[in-house]
Amino acid sequence: MSTDKTRTNTNTFTRRDFVRLAGGAAAILGVPATARPAIAQGDDVIRVGFIGSRSGPLGVFGEGDPFLVDKFNANMADGVQVGDKRYGIQLILGDTQSDPVRASQVAKDMINSDHVDMMLTSATPENVNPVADACEAAGVPCLSTTAPWESFYFGRGAKPGQPSPFKWTYHFCFGVGNFATLYADQWSLVETNRKVGVLLPNDADGNAIRGLLLPELEKAGFTIVDPGPYENGTADFSTQINAFKQEGCEIFNTFPFPPDFPVFWRQAAQKGFAQQAKIVQMAKAGLFAAELEAMGALGFGLHAGAYWHKDFPFTSSSTGLTCNEIAAGYEASVKKQWNQQVGANASLLDAAIAGLATSDNPKDKAALAAALSTLKAETAVGLVDFTSGPVPNCATTGLVGVQWVKAAQGPWEFDLPIVSNADHAAVPLTGKMTPYVLQG
């Protein structure tokens, strides 16, 4: 039963969890037999695997999943209508433990033992790529999100200009192009000398950004100062900071391994660069409020991009919640400030249900994959449209520009207004971008 699967993979099992689990089981047993035929009959239940990081270093990405699954199960209790037939839906949860090897194993186990009809996965190429590869090899339709689409598509062996080698796996997310559009707008909102210092590590993301994004930014009229790739885990950034200071950079942009950013930024404040920068644009780092809280007063005013925000004017059809309700529900259930991933995972469930509903037969894997290839669905992150993607198998979703500012009132220390919507026009602005000032 799905509730069992949900719980075996979480680490802490409190008394409250037990009561909730027991209550849920009792509630299911208490439903009259006629109300749950879909769950009783194997053929009429669509089994959907949902693999993510629910423990390990990336565990924070999966923290909202128990909450989402609860809401999903409640909202989808009647199943999904496909043509003239109604199917029950069973979510089967898997935990990658933040390990790509484990992710692949979990996906294979789910395909072979649980016989899933469809696979879902999200959050970082470390989860998405191995799960998608396992599904591609086994011929199971797979839908994924939250990893730049370039790393999903090119990172798994597709070649530019050639037909897509993937038949079963589909992905929607932002890509380099979204950053280019966003930054061109967001960096024009504050008066600067348009000189950008970039800190890009020698890893897959850093090198992809160096090769693809920097030329776009130069075309948009920015001067790039790149002191070169560095290794993740570097403890002293004097060289880079001195270079940015000498060149007089007023914009700073980085795609670091997240724990490296505070090391850099504290040193930048020691050496006077933080006092000189007007726009401090983080990507990869600065996704979670906890990272900002760890920076203390140095965090006020930092800029970032967001793939989901609680003020998105969209509704998640699969959970039946508006974006504001998702954020509020997450905060009530996890007792932490909302994060972008909970909305992105909701959008994954939304897109999955839309895909199932438009397939002729959700138990026929080829029909389901065909439905995903032309999927067009409203989700919690906005419209997901595979008919107009940059490459086959991929659809792009928009990014908004945000700024971490000191919250006017509690309970959280930081607030995150939307200051740029050039890349996602359907989202209204909720704040005005201001220059970074040391200590806010």
Added chain:
Amino acid sequence: MLDALIQGILLGGYYAILAAGLSLMFGVVRFINLAHGDLAILGAYLVLFGVEILGLSPLAAVLAMLPVMALAGWIMQRLLFARALGSGVLLPLLVTFGLGAVLQNTMFGLFGSDTRSLGNHIGSLSWSSWQMPFGISLGKLPVITFAVAVAALVALQLMLSFTKIGRAIRATSSDPEAAELSGVNARKVHRAAAAIAVALAGLAGAFLAMRALINPYAGPTQLIFAFEAVVIGGIGSLWGTLAGGIVLGVAQSLGSTFSAQWFQLAGHLVFLGVLGARLYAAHAHHHGGWRAALKLPRTVQPRAVEEDLP
């Protein structure tokens, strides 16, 4: 260049604190603790616990953490390390490797995978600096870290030189059996050394958490730097760890002025160079000094061939 040199020396202070415990454990107990980095992170989490949950000041939390970590070290030596010690080379490595995994996952279970930092609890100290001539800025935190490293090593040196337990530690480290014969309880000495080593690891973790972010899985990376500092400085040598830490830090920061990618590479190269030189020196020592060792192939090979014959 001067700036890189200074930043490298200050960074060396942190490496020295981290490496001192590892070096002490190896020098006295002859025990390689692969969980040393994870113990450092545990110390950092204990300080965070003291500050955030118990409401202590950061300084008080660090001071409170040290005896707790020392006690943990004492208990681990008593229950775990001492038992592994007598069973060959492999078992201590496996035991501490396993201990590291247990520590990581325990911390994940208790504190979650959110990255945390002490930097926001020490106000502007984590990022403010003193401005020096020639445009050089000395970060206050790196200077304090360096000063604490020197103070900790001086205290350790005084303890080793002038106290009874210090003499016992020195005696045990140079010849455990002779020390036992002279009435030193080697097991007790080992426990004392483990307590000091784990407390030092915790201190290093606290400074790491002030400078950077920590998460439950951050330990192994720190272990590498600690190992390199220990090997560069000379295994079991107290002031050698400070020298090793400084050499490692300077190599890294000078390397990065050459190319940003050279930060870690330069450190690793210096480490490999020193390790190679040490191995060669040991080899030469066994063969009658440098000069004799250089002529080695001619004098040794014929004998080796003879031995191979039945």
